[in-house]
Amino acid sequence: MARIALDAMGGDFAPRATVAGALQSLAEIEPAHTIQLVGQTSVVERELRDLLAGEFAGQSARGVRRDRLEIIEAPEIIEMTDKPGVAVRGKPDSSMIVGLRLQAEGKSDAFVSAGNTGAQMAASMIILKLHKGLKRPAIATVFPTSRQPVVVLDSGANVDCSADELTQFARLGAVYAEDILGRDNPAVGLLSIGEEPEKGNAVTKEAHEQLRASGLNFIGNVEGRDLPAGQCDRGPIDVVVCDGFVGNVMLKFYEAVAPMMLGILKRAGVEPDRLTAALKDLDYSEHGGAPLLGVRGVSIISHGKSSPRAIKNAIRAAVRAVDSHMNEHIGRGLQSVAGEGEAA
Amino acid sequence: MARIALDAMGGDFAPRATVAGALQSLAEIEPAHTIQLVGQTSVVERELRDLLAGEFAGQSARGVRRDRLEIIEAPEIIEMTDKPGVAVRGKPDSSMIVGLRLQAEGKSDAFVSAGNTGAQMAASMIILKLHKGLKRPAIATVFPTSRQPVVVLDSGANVDCSADELTQFARLGAVYAEDILGRDNPAVGLLSIGEEPEKGNAVTKEAHEQLRASGLNFIGNVEGRDLPAGQCDRGPIDVVVCDGFVGNVMLKFYEAVAPMMLGILKRAGVEPDRLTAALKDLDYSEHGGAPLLGVRGVSIISHGKSSPRAIKNAIRAAVRAVDSHMNEHIGRGLQSVAGEGEAA
The missing domain is CATH 3.40.718.10 (Isopropylmalate Dehydrogenase)
Known part of the structure; x- marks a missing residue:
């Protein structure tokens, strides 16, 4: 109840x-x-x-x-x-x-x-x-993808995050993916600009090392292109970790892309009803609110x-x-660490 | 010649x-x-x-x-x-x-x-x-939008940029927009997570102040949502400045969004030919290569x-x-500064 x-x-x-x-x-x-x-x-x-x-x-x-x-x-x-x-x-x-x-x-x-x-x-x-x-809470947002939805966090609560904070976000996101999206042993990716551990900025490189030792199901760096796909070379992605600056830019970008494409397609004469129905899955409101984890x-x-x-x-x-x-699950996870x- | x-x-x-x-x-x-x-x-x-x-x-x-x-x-x-x-x-x-x-x-x-x-x-x-x-060169990429294409830089040459570097990117991007895209007095936006000058991370807040004093046609912060639209509340955007980490994530994300949406629409039974024609404008190859400025x-x-x-x-x-x-235009612009x- x-x-x-x-x-x-x-x-x-x-x-x-x-x-x-x-x-x-x-x-x-x-x-x-x-x-x-x-x-x-x-x-x-x-x-x-x-x-x-x-x-x-x-x-x-x-x-x-x-x-x-x-x-x-x-x-x-x-x-x-x-x-x-x-x-x-x-x-x-x-x-x-x-x-x-x-x-x-x-x-x-x-x-x-x-x-x-x-x-x-x-x-x-x-x-x-x-x-x-x-140290900080994170806003977790569910991104629609070609496959299963993916949890992205932080999507706007924090800018200028440390590697420790990104690692904490990974723990929060993994619990969310498990409890709310029903994912078993969620695959956690770190958003960066190349697959290789040495690709990225100073914070992501350090976070990559921490995440490898975190006990989470860390699948390594993922790139911008892997997000709409919902997967990378190493398989499906359940959680994507990034700082709130990048996450917020990407979230707002994503929200604006679908309407933009609808506009282009309508101008090209594709039936609006069909489009709207097809793109319902891309509507953020389908996925409810974003928890402050x-x-x-x-x-x-x-x-x-x-x-x-x-x-x-x-x-x-x-x-x-x-x-x-x-x-409680989040609290236990953090305590055990x-x-x-x-x-x- | x-x-x-x-x-x-x-x-x-x-x-x-x-x-x-x-x-x-x-x-x-x-x-x-x-x-x-x-x-x-x-x-x-x-x-x-x-x-x-x-x-x-x-x-x-x-x-x-x-x-x-x-x-x-x-x-x-x-x-x-x-x-x-x-x-x-x-x-x-x-x-x-x-x-x-x-x-x-x-x-x-x-x-x-x-x-x-x-x-x-x-x-x-x-x-x-x-x-x-x-201090550094920047890769400038042209993003298709609902309106005119927008120059985004840096899109991957640099991570961990300083405010000085972002301001230099703005100068480079403005020349590019003028010379290659034919924009008059190009409108330059700083990518951030809110319109207000105080929104953003430490580097963007400092860059915002610098850009206001730069002599460029700086229109303030722009958000992720303004990019697919090609405009913000203050009018059309010609140049978007960001560090290469954010720019690269967004670029790769964007490249993957159109194929993802095509997949969704095809599965929904929208005629593939019509889609392909309509989305030709979103094809990065239409806009040629990205100059190292x-x-x-x-x-x-x-x-x-x-x-x-x-x-x-x-x-x-x-x-x-x-x-x-x-x-030469870039060289002159930098010398005068x-x-x-x-x-x-």
Whole structure:
């Protein structure tokens, strides 16, 4: 049984998209799971009423029932344009802070927000705290590929990472791939500019050596070309490790490539409907939100432009994280490494 | 009048693809231009004979004539797998070294190779030398976008760049965009992870400040998403500056995205012919080779898998570089900056 707190006020299309996403997800997740809608009660109530009487009318047999939803009052809202630090300190009664605090107090199991990403990162670190032995959390994003989806991290939480940090990201990503994507002994690649260990910048060369000794299923360096393919010469890839600068550039690039190609193909007269259907797999919203890995809890970052479908998928990811005990799994993994370090 | 030296032995499909590319280009470039085929004379002669009697028979009226081609003997070959330093020192009579030396001796105006990229970079720096004031050369790659093509540099020559180096890359890229792509007062963007000057890693933040004071048409930070679009909120982009690690990852990623999407669309039943035609613009070979900017001369790096068409387009780029006096233009641009620095 998982209790998922959703920031009802977060995101460009909130509260309509968030509440609708919550309702969509009720039809999909197991009946025992519940959703906590965190926000201004009157606003959330109105959306709920509209949607249950309209788009979602008559779906109670499918699990879309008011009694699986709880509204948690949070009068303040962190805006997209608020500075993270200022927002976290200055808006203690915002939906984001209240939602995360529920988890710290044991009243919730996971938090999902499509709001201000910087604020969510800062607040998650302050309220949930980091796992012992970790220097930084990382945002893990799932990239669609020609084969299976690949976890890329960090995709924007950290710039100027050390080799130690990249190695920690590899551990976090491996747990995520195992618990959420169901990969067995996930294959971890280090993003670089050549297969050979000596190719790369100073940090990746050092990280390569660390990863070889990490006990992870490290398959060596992978290149930009291996990512859309989902594989390299040495087989399929489950996790790609890089610093948040490179990861963020690549993520945004990727998000923009599919629309660009659609534009080119439409101008060339290829039927739009066929394209849209074919490229559905490339839609980031299919893969739900991006978890902030490393905090002691579950904090899922969704895109600011999240549709109800994207919110629903983020909730599904949150449920999987809770069901698979990903958080404890990460903590154990890091402890065993710290233990080895002390023993050595 | 430009004399273009082509490494006839360089590339995965050489000498067939290189010689065929040279013949294709003769039909396209002005009649005054000539091509110097550098390689093993007997091998090159045989290819020429075959192609002129076969695929290119009867095209002399279109300019495909033996007398516009010169064969320059070079008995040795630098292999794709040779270590750059070893190859450059150990194979002084290779097609690559001989071809670049022609230019240093004033017997040629530009060099094009699809051979070992590392060796071409090292040999170009040693034989042609760098422009005064430059610390490193950069590889400039032209990325197709939804709008006009965009020059991205560095795309693989340098990792761990300083802010000074990124600023120099901006100067090199601006000249390239002006001379080769015909852009007026090219708009230069700095690749980062947010529009705001304070977003990015330590080097990009410093480079941002330098670029604002550079006298270039600096439009600020651009993000991964702006590249496929060819524009950002502030208008069209002509040049994108980044270090060679990020640039190389992105370039290889981009090259692999189009084939991946084609695969998805074909599986979805979209007619392959239509797709191939529509996506021709995304084919890197349309845009010829990537110049190594900063050396005192013209050295064009082509993809190892270059087709005759790619070689032809690289030769066209070389001709444009010579015709537009890009090399002198770069030298003047760097001198005027050095002069300002001394005056200040």
